[in-house]
Each structure stands twice: as structure tokens, then as C-alpha cells.
Amino acid sequence: MKVNGTPYRSLWWSDETKALQIIDQRWLPHAFRIQQLDSLADYCTAITDMHVRGAPLIGATAAYGMAFALAQDSSDNAMTEAYDRLHATRPTAINLRWALDRVSAAMRPLPEHDRATAALQLAHEIADEDVEINRRIGTHGLSLIRAIAEQKPKGAPVRILTHCNAGWLATVDWGTATSPMYHAHEAGIPLHVWVDETRPRNQGALTAWELGSHGISHSYITDNAGGHLMQRGMVDMVITGTDRTTRTGDVCNKIGTYLKALAARDNDVPFYVALPSPTIDWTVSDGVAEIPIEDRPAREVTHIQGRDATGISSVQVTPEGTPAGNPAFDVTPARLVTGLITERGICEASEAGLAGLFPEMAAP
Numbered sequence: 001m002k003v004n005g006t007p008y009r010s011l012w013w014s015d016e017t018k019a020l021q022i023i024d025q026r027w028l029p030h031a032f033r034i035q036q037l038d039s040l041a042d043y044c045t046a047i048t049d050m051h052v053r054g055a056p057l058i059g060a061t062a063a064y065g066m067a068f069a070l071a072q073d074s075s076d077n078a079m080t081e082a083y084d085r086l087h088a089t090r091p092t093a094i095n096l097r098w099a100l101d102r103v104s105a106a107m108r109p110l111p112e113h114d115r116a117t118a119a120l121q122l123a124h125e126i127a128d129e130d131v132e133i134n135r136r137i138g139t140h141g142l143s144l145i146r147a148i149a150e151q152k153p154k155g156a157p158v159r160i161l162t163h164c165n166a167g168w169l170a171t172v173d174w175g176t177a178t179s180p181m182y183h184a185h186e187a188g189i190p191l192h193v194w195v196d197e198t199r200p201r202n203q204g205a206l207t208a209w210e211l212g213s214h215g216i217s218h219s220y221i222t223d224n225a226g227g228h229l230m231q232r233g234m235v236d237m238v239i240t241g242t243d244r245t246t247r248t249g250d251v252c253n254k255i256g257t258y259l260k261a262l263a264a265r266d267n268d269v270p271f272y273v274a275l276p277s278p279t280i281d282w283t284v285s286d287g288v289a290e291i292p293i294e295d296r297p298a299r300e301v302t303h304i305q306g307r308d309a310t311g312i313s314s315v316q317v318t319p320e321g322t323p324a325g326n327p328a329f330d331v332t333p334a335r336l337v338t339g340l341i342t343e344r345g346i347c348e349a350s351e352a353g354l355a356g357l358f359p360e361m362a363a364p
């Protein structure tokens, strides 16, 4: 998608420097900084400290991390060590394990001298596939937005609430939850997006930055405003992303998603989740019981980053020494989800719904 009119992906390989380039998202929306990853430690830090973030982008970055490691040392031991170090970076988004497993499974049978080139090629494929998956999610989600637009007076915007950033920055391109919005905007359907702030890290500011760059009407709202807007009939639908979805359709996403789903159900607002298939964990059936929820540093809650006339800085919002808790994700049970928007179409959030679209994955 575009930054100041120039198309970008959220990561790309430089043939010149033979290294991965990322957008360092810690500084957005205030500064656009590109970082080159030059060591396995750089890759791990970039994921743990959220220079890159969002489930699909974490997966793609990890695939390049494996390729980087194999270019240094293509032995089985080095591959296992790289897998373990990358896998330990963040626990919740399943795309990380999915990408690491895919690269390892493809490289193990190869002779060592072929692995580095093959792993880089596979990382490129994983990145390109993510773009195509998200494009398809957009075309399927567009049909939902169009159907709502057709029920409204001509010119009235479809009002969509979204939580966190499931935009192009969270993927390689298009985003998941935002892809239907970009497709609807391109199709000339008037939209207004309610962008949840998403404390503590305010990923909503990333979504606002993205939508603003593409001329999509939006308002940045506090996390607590969604229920009120729904009660007043000011939200036509909710679309969020997901970091891990169980085979039964439970959805784990950024903390606060569950509360939006409860409010949506109470107000008969359809609640959709945009779901690329690598985000499905076919080994898990009960999301609340089985998905590991990342606990992030308390400082993300006690402090807040912003910009003033002197630059970007972080200020403390709590009394000195206040203990803080920071669970980063929650689980929305399938019964609260109206539908899952996947690259193969839209299905019910249930084992039967997912198995219908992905029979080859659902088979025991």
C-alpha cells in the first residue's frame, strides 16, 4: 500500500545489500524509519520488541530469519537453534510457528549446500502468498460491505469498527481486516471506519495512519467508546483480525476484542473476523483453555509514547511504582463471531464451517 504516494510492502528483500528491510513500526505514525536486519539477534529483537508486529508479518519475518540463519550455517544444528530462538520471540500468533515449521520441513531433506538459496526462495514465496491471501480476503469481505451499503440510503457510509491494527502493516500487504475496506473504497462504496485506539500500544494509530494515507474516512476512538456507538446505531459491522483461530472457530486477537464482540452481540451488530488460513491452529479446539496469552512488559501500560514539538518521547501515566498487568490478547468464543472471512470465502465460525473451506487441513 502507499506511503506518501509511494507503494510499499511492510518488508522487502534488498538484492543490493542482500538483507531484509523492515518498516520499524515502533516510531509510526510519527516517523517512517526503515531498518535492515543484519543478524539473527536483529530478527529476534525485531519481533519481540515489535519493530514488526501482526500475526502474518511475524510469520513472514521469521521465514526470512530462518533463511538468514541458514546462509550463515546450513547445518541441522544451526537450523534447530534458529528455529528455537525465533520461536521464543512471541507466543500467541500461530503464524510464527506455521512459518518456522514450513521452512524447516522444506529444508531438512535438502543437502546442506542447497539450503540457504532454497530457504530464501521459500521466504519470498511465503511473503508473496500472504499478499495474495489478503487480496482475496478483501474481495470476499467486499461482498459483505456491499450488501450493507445496498440497504442504506444512497451515499450513506457503511460504518465499520475495527480493533488494533490488522492493516497492511500487520501483514506483508493489504492487511486482513482492512483489505475489505480498501477494496470497498476502490469500488466507490462510502465508508467510515471507527478505529479503536487499542491501548496499551495504540496500534489504532497505525490503522489511522494507513487509512488516512488512502483517503478513507475514519475517526480514532477510545477503546471504551465502541459499546456506546453500537447502542446508538452508529456501527454497521465490526471487522477485526486474529492472531490464532482454533479449529472450532474461537478467535484470539488483541486484548479488548472480546469486549467488542460482547457489545456487538448485545446490539445485533455483525462481528466478522478476517482470517488468513495460516492463522488457523488446527491442533487447538478450546481457545480460552489452550491458547497461550502473551504477557507484555508493565511499562507499556504505565507509559505512553507520543510526539510533541521536541520529538517522540514516552511519558509515565501512573503514580510512581504502580504495579501494572499487561495481557496482550484475549479469546472471543466462536458463538460471538458472525463469520470468518478467509481467502477461500466466508464461513461460520465453527469446526464445520472451517472444515468446509479447508477440508485438507481439517482431516485428522
Ligand code: MRU
Pocket (backbone or CB within 6 Å): 053, 054, 055, 056, 093, 163, 164, 165, 166, 167, 170, 171, 175, 176, 177, 203, 240, 241, 242, 243, 253, 254, 328
Ligand atoms: O501485538 P500485535 O500488534 O502484534 O497484535 C496484532 C493483532 O492483534 C492483530 O489484530 C492480528 O495480528 C491480526 S493482523 C492481520
